[in-house]
Amino acid sequence: MKKARRWLLGLVAAVIVAGLGVVWIFGPTYGTALVGRPVFLLKPSPQRYATTVFDIAERHDFYADSAEFARARQLAEEDLAEADSIADTYPLIDSVLKAAGGKHSTLVVPGRISPERESAPLPTVETQKGIVKVTLPPTDQQWDGQEYADAAAKPLVAALEGGACGVIVDLRGNTGGDMGPMLAGVSSILPDGDVLWFSTGNYDSPVTIKGSSVSGGGTPTTASAEGKFKVPTALLIDEKTGSSGEATLLAFHGLENTRTFGLPTAGYATANISFEMPDGAWILLTTSQNKTRTGEIFGEDPIIPDQLSSFPERTAREWLHTQGCEVHN
Structure with a gap:
């Protein structure tokens, strides 16, 4: 024994x-x-x-x-x-x-990313003369992505159901973060199916929208407001639009009645993984570039808007009027 x-x-x-x-x-x-x-x-x-x-x-x-x-x-x-x-x-x-x-x-370096972050700034939605403006700020996977998505999706769907005829998606200053809630927030104006791909050079991984749900990019998120609307959409960008902000922009790339206004973006249209080292430093690794529905690849070069403008919102509203969005109220 x-x-x-x-x-x-x-x-x-x-x-x-x-x-x-x-x-x-x-x-x-x-x-x-x-x-x-x-x-x-x-x-x-x-x-x-x-x-x-x-x-x-x-x-x-x-x-x-x-x-x-x-x-x-x-x-x-x-x-x-x-x-x-x-x-x-x-x-x-x-x-x-x-x-x-x-x-x-x-x-x-350690200390640059705080383990406890402040509450995320939430999207805002406002309607003026039949045009809905959705402002999408940067977000983060440590914040409440559901609250973020719903803050955009619910009033956007309500405005479109109420007869709004055009949308402005404001991505100026959106330096990135978690793209899942961002796309879920505007899923009502994006078609179902694959809207973007992460391209590694060896394979493509799709970002998919089904109804108000987003998968394959950032945190899988389902907005608590459903509906699909095909309306003219203007996107506002600037030199601070980067990373997931650029990915959200590219999800609209190639769609009819969609146009971009503003200044060239930051040029961070790539996907990352990140991890923490034992001393508190964080490592960010680029794993893929962004591929759009047109087959174009975007990476480190700034994305040029369809129309350069120092006053992009005004220019976008003028364009939306030319698309038949002229509700006067």
């Missing part, structure tokens, strides 16, 4: 040691896929900290198979020998991330 117990305890110990060995070897790199962040059994050295990020970037970042990335990683690893602290690695990591994923890939 004692021999059997010792054998069993030895087996358990061997399994534990083997498990710890697996975590030690693979936890830093594959932890992001399993638990959303790298897993280290002990505080990593600056060198292991940085090379872990490099390995993850090589697996996921959009340009990770480029000669530029290989060269940037080589130079950074040569300089890592001089790093005495994790903070010393930040500039090296950021330079490698830029080579691996472009300007949308980056390291955010």
Whole structure:
């Protein structure tokens, strides 16, 4: 009996040691896929900290198979020998991330992203002379996406049911965040089906609208207001419209009776994954570009509006009038 117990305890110990060995070897790199962040059994050295990020970037970042990335990683690893602290690695990591994923890939130093954020600014909807203006501010997955979507969807549907003849979607200042609630908020003026694709170069992943539900992009969200309306739609953009703000813009790209006004966007029309490192730094990796229903690919170049304007709302209203939206009330 004692021999059997010792054998069993030895087996358990061997399994534990083997498990710890697996975590030690693979936890830093594959932890992001399993638990959303790298897993280290002990505080990593600056060198292991940085090379872990490099390995993850090589697996996921959009340009990770480029000669530029290989060269940037080589130079950074040569300089890592001089790093005495994790903070010393930040500039090296950021330079490698830029080579691996472009300007949308980056390291955010600890403290720049607060774990507790203020309440999200909600969309606003107002109707004037038959034209509904929906303002979509930036949002975040840590905020209440349902409240955000409903704040836009409910009054928009009500206004259109009440006879509004045109819509302005104001994306100026929308630096991005969670695109699921954004699209759900304006789903009533988007057709059902795939409205956008995340293109990795190897495959395309669709963002789909069905009724008032959005899936495939950001947090899956269903707005608490249904209805489909085909009305002339103007979209307002500026130099701060970026990331998910640009993705929301591109969901309308190629639709009839749709036109964009304002200034060129920020040029961050790419999709990211993000994860937190043990010291509180955040890593953002660019994984894909945005592909529209017309087959066009958008990435790091600013999106040019159909009509450049320093007074885009006024210009948009004038265009909507030419589309037959001339309710005077």
